[in-house]
Amino acid sequence: MRDNGKPRTLFEKVWNAHTVREQNDDTPAVLYIDLHLVHEVTSPQAFSMLRERSLAVRRPDQTIGTMDHSTPTTPRNKLGIIPVADAMAAKQLDVFSKNCEDFGIPMYALGDEHQGIVHVIGPEKGLTQPGMTIVCGDSHTSTHGAFGALAFGIGTSEVGHVLATQTLLQNKPQTMAVNVEGRLSDGVTAKDIILAIIAKIGIGGGTGYVFEYRGEAIRSLSMEGRMTVCNMSIEGGARAGMVAPDDTTFEYIQGRKHAPSGVDWDAAVARWRDLPTDDGAEFDQEITIRADELTPMITYGTNPGMGMPVTAAVPKPEDETDVNKKIALDKALTYMDLAPGQQLLGKAIDVVFIGSCTNSRISDLRLAADFVKGRKVADKVRMMVVPGSQQVKQQAESEGLDEVFRQAGAEWREAGCSMCIAMNGDQLQPGQYAVSTSNRNFEGRQGKGGRTFLASPLTAAASAIAGVVTDPRTMMSAQ
Amino acid sequence: MEKLSHIQGSIVSIPVNDIDTDQIIPARFLKVTDKAGLGKAAFCDWRYLEDGETPNPEFILNNPDYNGASVLVAGDNFGCGSSREHAPWALLGAGFQAVVSTDFADIFRNNALKNGLLPVVVDADTQQQLFSLADEDPSTTVSVDVEAQTLTLPDGRAVRFPLDGFSKYCLLNGVDQLGYLLALDEEVQAFEARNRQRVVTTA
Ligand code: SF4
Numbered sequence: 001m002r003d004n005g006k007p008r009t010l011f012e013k014v015w016n017a018h019t020v021r022e023q024n025d026d027t028p029a030v031l032y033i034d035l036h037l038v039h040e041v042t043s044p045q046a047f048s049m050l051r052e053r054s055l056a057v058r059r060p061d062q063t064i065g066t067m068d069h070s071t072p073t074t075p076r077n078k079l080g081i082i083p084v085a086d087a088m089a090a091k092q093l094d095v096f097s098k099n100c101e102d103f104g105i106p107m108y109a110l111g112d113e114h115q116g117i118v119h120v121i122g123p124e125k126g127l128t129q130p131g132m133t134i135v136c137g138d139s140h141t142s143t144h145g146a147f148g149a150l151a152f153g154i155g156t157s158e159v160g161h162v163l164a165t166q167t168l169l170q171n172k173p174q175t176m177a178v179n180v181e182g183r184l185s186d187g188v189t190a191k192d193i194i195l196a197i198i199a200k201i202g203i204g205g206g207t208g209y210v211f212e213y214r215g216e217a218i219r220s221l222s223m224e225g226r227m228t229v230c231n232m233s234i235e236g237g238a239r240a241g242m243v244a245p246d247d248t249t250f251e252y253i254q255g256r257k258h259a260p261s262g263v264d265w266d267a268a269v270a271r272w273r274d275l276p277t278d279d280g281a282e283f284d285q286e287i288t289i290r291a292d293e294l295t296p297m298i299t300y301g302t303n304p305g306m307g308m309p310v311t312a313a314v315p316k317p318e319d320e321t322d323v324n325k326k327i328a329l330d331k332a333l334t335y336m337d338l339a340p341g342q343q344l345l346g347k348a349i350d351v352v353f354i355g356s357c358t359n360s361r362i363s364d365l366r367l368a369a370d371f372v373k374g375r376k377v378a379d380k381v382r383m384m385v386v387p388g389s390q391q392v393k394q395q396a397e398s399e400g401l402d403e404v405f406r407q408a409g410a411e412w413r414e415a416g417c418s419m420c421i422a423m424n425g426d427q428l429q430p431g432q433y434a435v436s437t438s439n440r441n442f443e444g445r446q447g448k449g450g451r452t453f454l455a456s457p458l459t460a461a462a463s464a465i466a467g468v469v470t471d472p473r474t475m476m477s478a479q
Numbered sequence: 480m481e482k483l484s485h486i487q488g489s490i491v492s493i494p495v496n497d498i499d500t501d502q503i504i505p506a507r508f509l510k511v512t513d514k515a516g517l518g519k520a521a522f523c524d525w526r527y528l529e530d531g532e533t534p535n536p537e538f539i540l541n542n543p544d545y546n547g548a549s550v551l552v553a554g555d556n557f558g559c560g561s562s563r564e565h566a567p568w569a570l571l572g573a574g575f576q577a578v579v580s581t582d583f584a585d586i587f588r589n590n591a592l593k594n595g596l597l598p599v600v601v602d603a604d605t606q607q608q609l610f611s612l613a614d615e616d617p618s619t620t621v622s623v624d625v626e627a628q629t630l631t632l633p634d635g636r637a638v639r640f641p642l643d644g645f646s647k648y649c650l651l652n653g654v655d656q657l658g659y660l661l662a663l664d665e666e667v668q669a670f671e672a673r674n675r676q677r678v679v680t681t682a
Contacts, residue, residue: 030663034677042562129678156563169656324496
């Protein structure tokens with residue numbers, strides 16, 4: 001699929017195939033959107049705008065809704081219903097239901113067997129496919145790039161644009177090759193790769209770029225691992241991250257509800273095989289990290305770029321030469337109540353959260369369950385396990401993972417965003433420390449005054465058992 | 480959207496890098512279904528003490544000397560994190576018309592421009608100068624000329640900032656981008672006729 005013989009990147013191929021109108025000096029490009037995911041929090045004002053202007057949703061058949069952000073994850077009542085106690089959340093969910101109904105958009109409501117976090121259900125349903133353009137009013141839309149789709153988060157005005165026109169005005173981003181060479185060692189996961197990348201480039205390092213993750217370590221990841229990596233592209237400032245589709249991708253998609261089948265499947269795979277970046281194609285930027293040198297990572301500060309190996313010591317502001325960075329580090333350590341130079345290993349924690357669109361898929365739950373099996377969550381620790389979707393929940397239950405978690409003393413919840421964003425009542429208390437598999441450790445992100453250490457499901461599970469921040473590798477050898 | 484061609488106003492600074500949208504407006508305020516009233520939630524967790532009501536006297540926006548400031552000068556990489564458009568809605572609601580920083584996160588910049596909140600990118604020296612000016616004299620005012628793409632400091636120095644032509648046109652004329660896209664309907668139909676539909680969500 002070379003263009004006049006000029007080698008192209010994966011990103012360029014997808015971008016070019018979706019350009020309705022080229023970018024020029026006066027206007028950005030107009031990009032066609034194949035799939036639009038909507039949820040209750042960032043869509044109401046967009047639907048209101050449609051109503052004010054008497055506009056229809058142009059392609060409800062390319063739009064899908066789910067409830068996830070403000071939904072409770074508390075157990076169902078005797079009628080099988082998940083009650084919504086928060087009146088504002090209940091109203092937002094009602095408004096969302098009505099909007100989807102009025103505009104003809106299929107939607108998975110709270111409690112539906114297909115409901116879940118928007119970025120978990122897209123891939124799960126086979127809606128996320130290579131070469132597509134996918135948007136959602138949510139910055140972690142980058143997750144879907146794991147399939148070789150161009151997927152990025154948009155604001156509510158843009159949600160309105162896509163609802164009304166199925167297009168978006170976009171300035172063409174630059175490309176950055178992110179090479180992850182070598183193989184991961186035991187106890188080191190996809191989450192550690194992405195935390196290490198963000199620690200290296202900083203949270204603004206990818207602004208204006210689309211990442212393409214490449215190299216042996218990425219190729220050997222499962223689709224779920226690739227999703228974990230792409231998910232946090234935005235934490236490095238990049239709106240999108242992509243991985244070239246390969247047999248691992250096709251295997252994952254085949255047989256899912258919205259996947260092509262029969263002859264369509266063969267034709268689709270043939271097209272998808274043309275997507276990977278051509279040899280000799282140029283990226284605007286390139287960085288490389290060595291997977292074999294990586295260890296389990298953890299964040300110590302108040303943004304995802306403040307990460308380090310779990311065995312390292314918290315950096316000292318006095319070693320920071322850049323004034324603004326020094327202030328930021330000082331402020332972060334004050335908020336986290338950590339001392340410069342302190343080890344995190346052995347730091348007592350209050351909560352462990354396994355969930356979010358970063359790490360709530362079945363492989364994440366299996367990893368954590370394997371670890372806690374036959375062990376007990378430390379006395380003072382609350383461990384919450386929140387599956388990413390109802391389908392993930394069912395799958396986990398069919399494998400008995402819910403029982404493993406319960407017997408270890410963890411809470412097994414309904415699907416949703418939960419303590420990743422703390423909109424639904426699942427939240428930290430002021431001053432509490434959490435090891436969390438989610439993606440953001442901003443001040444108050446998991447509850448006002450709460451303090452977050454981001455880490456992999458393995459590190460989170462190990463810390464839950466030990467009651468303190470723990471290097472999972474030390475407990476794996478003892479098994 | 481209202482037309483925006485000039486801003487003349489006093490400045491207030493929050494010299495913190497990487498101010499994320501969870502700080503600009505915490506997630507618990509996102510359960511709304513309209514845009515009204517978000518101004519009082521802007522920087523809520525920095526602005527109020529633990530009870531969520533008592534103004535934190537240490538926080539600059541609670542200092543009466545800076546009342547009425549319409550230009551916010553912030554640390555690097557402003558607006559990172561979530562895509563919530565509630566962030567620019569809250570800043571506008573709190574009376575800001577422009578934010579000055581060395582750079583902005585992509586989604587925040589897009590969202591801001593669509594609502595008539597101007598992101599002004601300046602070099603690090605200018606940013607530091609503005610921090611000092613705001614510190615020394617709360618009545619310091621700057622002016623912004625959207626057409627000329629300049630921010631003029633009290634000493635008369637005009638600093639040029641980048642602004643893409645289309646956003647500029649929309650700001651100056653008070654039009655939003657949707658009108659432009661709606662007018663392309665024929666081209667979109669032609670695109671759809673040329674290309675297969677990838678997925679059918681209603682199937
Ligand atoms: S799980 Fe967290 S990051 Fe993911 S969509 Fe939900 S709130 Fe956003």
